[in-house]
Amino acid sequence: MKFQQYIEKHANQITLLTAILIVAGYLSKYALGSMPGYNVTLAIASVIAVIPIFIHAFQALKVKVISIELLVTIAVIGAFIIGEYNESAIVTFLFLFGGYLEKRTLSKTRESIKSLTEMAPTTALVVQDDGTTEEVDIDDVDEGDIVLVKTGASIPVDGKIVEGQGYTDESAVTGESKEIAKNVNDEVFSGTIVSDGFLKIEATKVGDDTTFAKIVELVEDAQDTKSHAEKFIDRFSTYYTPAVLILAIVVYLFSQDFKLAITVLVLGCPGALVIGAPVSNVAGIGNGAKRGILIKGGDAMDTFSKVDTFVFDKTGTLTKGNTAVSAVKSYTDDLNQTLALTAKVETLSDHPLGRAITAYAGHHQLEFNALPITDNTTTKGQGIAAVVDTKNVLVGNQKLMDANGIAMTEPQVADMKELQSTGSSVVLVAVDGQLQAILGVSDTIRPEIAEKLSELRKVGAKHLVMLTGDNAATANYVAQQVGIDEVHAELMPEDKVKFVKQFQKDGRRVAFVGDGINDSPSIATADIGIAMGSGTDVAIETSDVVLMQSSFDALVHAYGLAKNTVRNTKENIVIAVGVVAFLFIGLLLGFIYMASGMFVHEASILVVIFNAMRLIGYGKPADQIGEMAIEPAK
Amino acid sequence: MTQKVTLQLEDLTCPSCMTKIQSAVAGQAGVETTKVLFNASKVKATIDEDQTTAENLAKVIQDLGYDVLKVKTKEVEPA
Structure with a gap:
């Protein structure tokens, strides 16, 4: 085992030595005219270079795997037997040198993830x-x-x-x-x-x-989680490699041409095919990881690229998620007093609308905390009636006003309708039997959403849907503002799941974008679940794609990245299959032999790696993706 | 007691190395699960401490010809 480790450690030196010997061999042939010198140096080169290849072949064989190294080893031994020392030397050298370049370039595709893991101090x-x-x-x-x-x-x-x-x-x-x-x-x-x-x-x-x-763990697992295509290739190559061996034997039996048979062994190496698909995924996942976009493996990448329908959960996804008082209609001379009374009443409630109103009052430095409340009743679905500072205060919706016989004038009704149509929730305030104020409370739409959604369409989204628990008026308003195609409002979480299932039945590929906490059933049901703006355990576990920051830029980037990665994978497969086809045609037509075949093979491996490396630079630089983010993940 | 072992190896470059390491480690007595992460060049395994040790797994992998750079173990509560 010591010997083997020594060989592994010095693989680069062995490659270099082989190269020197090959050059020396050709020099002795063409400069000194010495055929024995040529043959001996090349034979030595072959023997040295085949050792590491043979070791790998042998180890694989021990666990019953017929590896590419085995094909090469047999081919080299065969070439050696028939005295083709130059062929055997060049084939082994190219194989080793290709392996070296492969290692160097592969590490480039892994670099983004490596740099991520190295950020953690030791x-x-x-x-x-x-x-x-x-x-x-x-x-x-x-x-x-x-x-x-x-x-x-x-x-x-x-x-x-x-x-x-x-x-x-x-x-x-x-x-x-x-x-x-x-x-x-x-x-x-x-x-x-x-x-x-x-x-x-x-x-x-x-x-x-x-x-x-x-x-880090998620990303590391993701790189090795294979897509269906990769799994297919893996299965394929476990049969393919032995099949090449059998083919070589058959070729020999029929043609009795030993050289042709060993050439088949070299040409049949599935090199670029095995490396082509995984390398694209690693580069793509690495690109995402650098930008706080975690895509869980080749499968997720593949499915995500086919998504045509995006379903958004409005709360916190399309909006800033912070409800605030956005409009105040006053019908009193002392608005501040009315607001203070309202705020005091709302301290009784932890409803988001209530909190928005107390926050608003606090913001305007209204003193309301000291006001005494002597009596209060909360009516579900209506609001609160209370006696504050000896005044009868009603805070709630129209039903509450009706129930307490508060009349609204026509302009007041018009004001209320207007606020509702802009998507605000409306809170009515009456003091001692008179309607004194109408407050509009709304969630602010993220300013960049409309633009980002149209970018999403450009990348390939066909249908944008919003499923929300909010009321229809708000939902419709938001949808109209940002350009959503289909809206369903006032839904419970299980209703959302039903809609997602219905879309899937209609033949759509659905991505569900949510915060990853409240909507886990929908996220799990959708073809792709995207958790946005949260790196919580739940989000990481249930979703297929995690966007660490709540940014639509990241969503657009992730979608485009998935499409590009899958396209890149396909390109690599076409290159790999094309190369093998080219080699066999070349062999039949007689212009490809062992050494040139190996050269084309190794070159094709580098081509697919370089092709995948293009993905590393896809999209905007990492530090620009964040610019549109509203707030960092909690 | 069950132990979760993570071994950081030198950079793996050939997918066939994975199969080798996978079957060599899985073949050891006391190894319950094995997972070789090709791109992260890591081996994750759960082992029965009574039958084998993390050092033993490291040795098996070293013997295959792959350097083990770091060994990490973590006790797991029995399920």
Whole structure:
């Protein structure tokens, strides 16, 4: 085994030595005119170069795998027997050299993911009981330990800041390169970099449990999760390689041409075919990972590229997700007093509308907290009636007003209708029997959505759907603003699943875009589930694509990336199959032999790798993807 | 006790290495699951501590001719 390891370690030197010997051999033939010198050097070159190939072939055979190396080894031995030393030397050299180039270029396609994994520090400065710090291996840091992170260092754990403040760059987790201010009690994530400041962090998650470690694990698994096409090729090549061996034997039996038979062995190597599809996926997944887009493997990539229908869950996806008071219609001389009373009543409720109103009052520095509430009743589906500061206050919808005999004038009704038509939820306020104010509360539509949705259509989306639990007026308004084709409102989570299933029955490929938490049933049902703006465990587990930041730029990029990656895979398969066909035609027509065949093979492997490398640079640079993001993932 | 083992290998470049490592590791007594990640050049396995050790798996892989750069183990609660 020592010998074998020595050979493995010195594969590059062996390749170089072979090259030198081949050159020396040709020099002795053409410069010195020495045929024996030529044959001997090339024979030595063949023997040296075949050793590592033979070792691989033998190991594979031990586990009952007929490998490409075996085909090459047999071919080389055959060439050696019939005295074609130049052929055997060049074939082995090309095979080794091709392997070397393959290693170099393959590592390029893996680079984006590697650079990601290397962002995690390997040691941490742990604060000891006596206040000193000690450098500890990352695996020995426990939850509850306090670690110290200085400017420029990356954070080794997930945790909470207990002392200090600073700015962190969370691009490792969100793909978005932006400085975020952090203070005591703020959460920080492993793998993110402290760009300025000095933090003491209490570890809440360490090692493989950190968000970052989970992302890395997901991406690493994803690269090796094969698409159907890849699985097919794998199955195919397990039969293909032995089949080539049999073909060579058959060729020999029929033609009695030994040289032709061993040439078949070399030409039949499935090189580019085996590497072509995986290499595209690795490059594509790597491209996404750099931008905070996690695509779970070749299968997800494949299905995602075929998606024609996008279903959005409105809440938090198309909107900013922060409801706020957007309009106030006043029918009183003292609006501030009315608002203060309303806010006080709403402190009784934790309804999002209520919170929006108290926030609005607080924002306008209205003093309402001190107002006394002496009596209150909440009517479900209507609102709240309360006695505040000795005034009878009603806060709720039209039903509540009707029930309490509050009359609305025609202009007031018109105001209310107008607010509703803009998608706002409407809150009516009456004080001592008089309608005094109408408040419009709405969720702000993300400003970039309309443009991004039309980009999504350009990439290939045919049908955009919104399924939401919100009321129809709001849903229709939002849909109209951003350019959605189909809207269904006032739905329960199980209704959404039904719609997704119906779309699938209609022959559509559905991607469901949600926050990954509330809509997991739909995400699981859809062909592709996309969790947006959250790197939570649930999101990572149930969805096929995770967008770490809540950005539509990332969605458009991911969709385009999937389409490009799949196209790239197909190109590679066509190249690989085309090369094999070309070689056999060349062989039949008599212009391809062993050495030239091997050359074409190795060249084709490099071509497919280079083709896949184009995917690494697809789209905008990583740091520009984040620009449209509204807020970082929580 | 069950243990989860992650072995970081030198860069794997040939897909057929995967099959080799997979069957060599899976063939060891006490190995419950094995997964070779080709692109990450990692081997993940769950083992029964009473029958084998992470070091033993590392040795098996070394003997096949692949350098093991790092060995990580983690105890798993019995299901």
